[in-house]
Amino acid sequence: MEELLKVDNLKKYFPVNMGSISHRRKIVDLKAVDGVSFYLNQQETLALVGESGSGKSTVAGTIMGLYRATGGKIWFRNMEISMTDITKRPLSLKKEIQTVFQDPGTSLNPRRTIGQSLEVPLRVHNMVGKGKVKEKIEELLATVELPANYMSKYPRTVGGGERQLVAIARAVAVSPSLIILDEPTSALDESVQAKIISMLVKLQADLNLSYLFITHNLGLVRNMATRVEIMYLGKIYESASTMDFFTKPLHPYTQMLLSSIPVISDEERKLKPKQITSTGEIPNPVDVPPGCGFNPRCPFKLERCSRDDPPSVEVTSGHVVKCFLYNES
Amino acid sequence: MEIFLDSIKNSIYKFSRNKVSIIGFFMVAMVIIVAIFAPLLAPYPKAAGAFIDFSNASKPPSRAHFFGTDVVGRDILSRVMFAFRGALIMGLGVIAAIVPFGVLVGLFAGYYYGTWIDTVVMRITDIFVTLPALLLALAVASFGRPSLFNSMMAVAFAWWPFYARLTYSMASSVRNETFVKAAQTIGAHKAHIIFKEILPNCLAPIFTKMALEIGWVILVGATLSFVGLGEQPPTAALGTMVSDGAQYLPAQWWISLFPALAICFMILAFNLLGDGVKSMLSTEVL
Numbered sequence: 249m250e251e252l253l254k255v256d257n258l259k260k261y262f263p264v265n266m267g268s269i270s271h272r273r274k275i276v277d278l279k280a281v282d283g284v285s286f287y288l289n290q291q292e293t294l295a296l297v298g299e300s301g302s303g304k305s306t307v308a309g310t311i312m313g314l315y316r317a318t319g320g321k322i323w324f325r326n327m328e329i330s331m332t333d334i335t336k337r338p339l340s341l342k343k344e345i346q347t348v349f350q351d352p353g354t355s356l357n358p359r360r361t362i363g364q365s366l367e368v369p370l371r372v373h374n375m376v377g378k379g380k381v382k383e384k385i386e387e388l389l390a391t392v393e394l395p396a397n398y399m400s401k402y403p404r405t406v407g408g409g410e411r412q413l414v415a416i417a418r419a420v421a422v423s424p425s426l427i428i429l430d431e432p433t434s435a436l437d438e439s440v441q442a443k444i445i446s447m448l449v450k451l452q453a454d455l456n457l458s459y460l461f462i463t464h465n466l467g468l469v470r471n472m473a474t475r476v477e478i479m480y481l482g483k484i485y486e487s488a489s490t491m492d493f494f495t496k497p498l499h500p501y502t503q504m505l506l507s508s509i510p511v512i513s514d515e516e517r518k519l520k521p522k523q524i525t526s527t528g529e530i531p532n533p534v535d536v537p538p539g540c541g542f543n544p545r546c547p548f549k550l551e552r553c554s555r556d557d558p559p560s561v562e563v564t565s566g567h568v569v570k571c572f573l574y575n576e577s
Numbered sequence: 578m579e580i581f582l583d584s585i586k587n588s589i590y591k592f593s594r595n596k597v598s599i600i601g602f603f604m605v606a607m608v609i610i611v612a613i614f615a616p617l618l619a620p621y622p623k624a625a626g627a628f629i630d631f632s633n634a635s636k637p638p639s640r641a642h643f644f645g646t647d648v649v650g651r652d653i654l655s656r657v658m659f660a661f662r663g664a665l666i667m668g669l670g671v672i673a674a675i676v677p678f679g680v681l682v683g684l685f686a687g688y689y690y691g692t693w694i695d696t697v698v699m700r701i702t703d704i705f706v707t708l709p710a711l712l713l714a715l716a717v718a719s720f721g722r723p724s725l726f727n728s729m730m731a732v733a734f735a736w737w738p739f740y741a742r743l744t745y746s747m748a749s750s751v752r753n754e755t756f757v758k759a760a761q762t763i764g765a766h767k768a769h770i771i772f773k774e775i776l777p778n779c780l781a782p783i784f785t786k787m788a789l790e791i792g793w794v795i796l797v798g799a800t801l802s803f804v805g806l807g808e809q810p811p812t813a814a815l816g817t818m819v820s821d822g823a824q825y826l827p828a829q830w831w832i833s834l835f836p837a838l839a840i841c842f843m844i845l846a847f848n849l850l851g852d853g854v855k856s857m858l859s860t861e862v863l
Contacts, residue, residue, distance in 0.1 A: 312762050313762070314758060314761070314762070334761050334762060335761075342762065342764035343764065345762070346762070346763070347759065347762050349755050349758075349759060350755075351755065354754055354755040354756060355755040355756055355758075355759045356756055356759075357756040357760075357774055357777070357778070358756075358778070359777035359778050359780075360773070360774075360777065364773075368763055368765055368769070368773075369763045369764075372763060372764045372765050372766070372769075373764065415759075418759075418763070422763070
């Protein structure tokens with residue numbers, strides 16, 4: 249399989265002023281992303297999973313070009329894109345990488361009709377001839393199974409799920425190869441989440457898309473992802489195929505996440521890995537604990553965990569974990 | 578087309594929910610009709626210009642002269658009707674000139690929020706804001722020969738920064754919305770983002786402010802003509818009429834009172850209309 253996106257040791261720091269009014273300015277780096285590496289193959293779905301504040305959306309923003317990387321490299325089809333922000337990227341690159349944002353209520357302009365919003369990518373990238381724009385918009389709406397008369401509606405007059413379908417239609421309008429899904433269902437009702445996910449799965453097959461799927465919903469990961477990356481405090485803690493991830497979770501943090509998925513029956517409970525009660529919350533990324541970032545919450549904490557940052561080790565083929573528990577073997 | 582008609586119907590409904598704004602609408606319509614057809618509607622059209630009839634001078638309101646006559650015998654009702662013309666040109670003309678300019682400046686600075694462009698443009702705007710509008714208008718108006726056009730220039734000069742500031746504050750927050758980021762990642766160019774994505778989301782408060790402020794511009798215009806910097810005699814101007822009559826107060830009260838009431842009427846009319854425009858442009862779904 250061809251490699252589409254490769255992120256190598258990506259770093260994104262935001263300067264934060266920690267000084268108070270009475271004290272002098274004290275600029276501290278907020279290490280939102282601190283050395284993240286992963287790759288995404290063509291037609292794969294890579295899930296980037298993490299709690300709020302883990303830096304997953306910052307990774308997405310850097311790939312989109314909304315932020316400029318502090319360090320590290322991003323390759324898109326062997327083209328280095330990490331140092332270009334959105335204003336300097338060539339149009340051909342912008343066409344290749346599209347985004348579906350979290351809340352379709354804010355990602356669609358409330359003062360423009362759905363048709364007008366869908367028209368923008370078509371015109372910018374000259375996808376169709378002048379006379380055929382309307383036809384193409386109808387076709388796009390049909391692709392996401394919306395009626396053609398939606399084109400003259402305003403986003404606020406249609407439901408949240410339908411709005412997200414419009415956002416998806418806008419993303420696929422320019423036939424991109426990579427779509428960044430930035431928590432595409434977390435602003436929606438449970439009932440419409442399934443529809444959005446099945447639409448995304450269908451489009452992936454039909455249009456040969458690759459997804460970078462950013463989420464904190466592990467149930468969706470199981471349905472969609474080929475591989476999973478677990479992010480915590482700006483670093484990747486575990487990286488595995490979806491199968492391995494759910495059956496043989498290695499990192500204590502991953503085990504904690506999986507045991508926190510709510511279950512309703514005893515059968516389901518038996519399928520779950522060993523129970524770890526989740527404790528504490530993700531630390532402030534300005535004030536990262538020394539050693540392993542997870543050590544204050546870890547039930548298997550070793551003495552060295554609060555001293556050294558564990559390296560990433562490949563335990564089995566393709567299953568990488570960043571934890572001292574797997575370092576000896 | 579259907580949708581278009583629907584949205585017009587919807588707008589009319591939203592506007593008319595506020596009953597007072599309908600009154601405002603008819604008041605404004607009346608002022609405009611009277612101003613346009615003043616030569617036909619005025620009982621004594623000659624009174625609008627240099628006309629003297631000392632035999633009828635300083636007559637109190639009567640059946641022949643509803644608003645009475647001034648010191649040279651001109652019918653005040655007729656003069657008020659003609660004075661609506663200058664006042665309307667003042668109000669509408671100034672707003673029509675300053676809104677596009679102020680909005681452009683504000684949009685531009687708001688889009689470049691946080692850069693040196695923003696700083697330079699907005700600090701220049703601030704200089705205009707810190708000077709009291711009336712004082713600035715007086716200063717500018719007294720430079721040239723007093724005329725309606727010059728007084729309009731003066732008011733426009735003093736008033737545009739408020740539109741720039743309003744648009745700036747709107748634009749600088751709208752630019753952070755996700756749909757602007759979405760347009761950027763799609764690859765839309767700056768002009769599209771500024772005029773098609775940001776501007777439409779700034780328009781509601783701008784239109785509301787416009788509709789509400791026409792009345793205030795008329796008041797400032799009247800103030801300038803009150804101090805003799807507006808339209809020159811013998812053309813009828815409300816401010817000039819009030820100031821001319823002021824020296825005969827309180828005995829010949831009608832000379833000042835009716836033009837003053839006419840000013841109040843116009844301001845009230847535009848304010849009520851503005852309230853209706855405000856509820857018409859709200860995004861709430863009905």
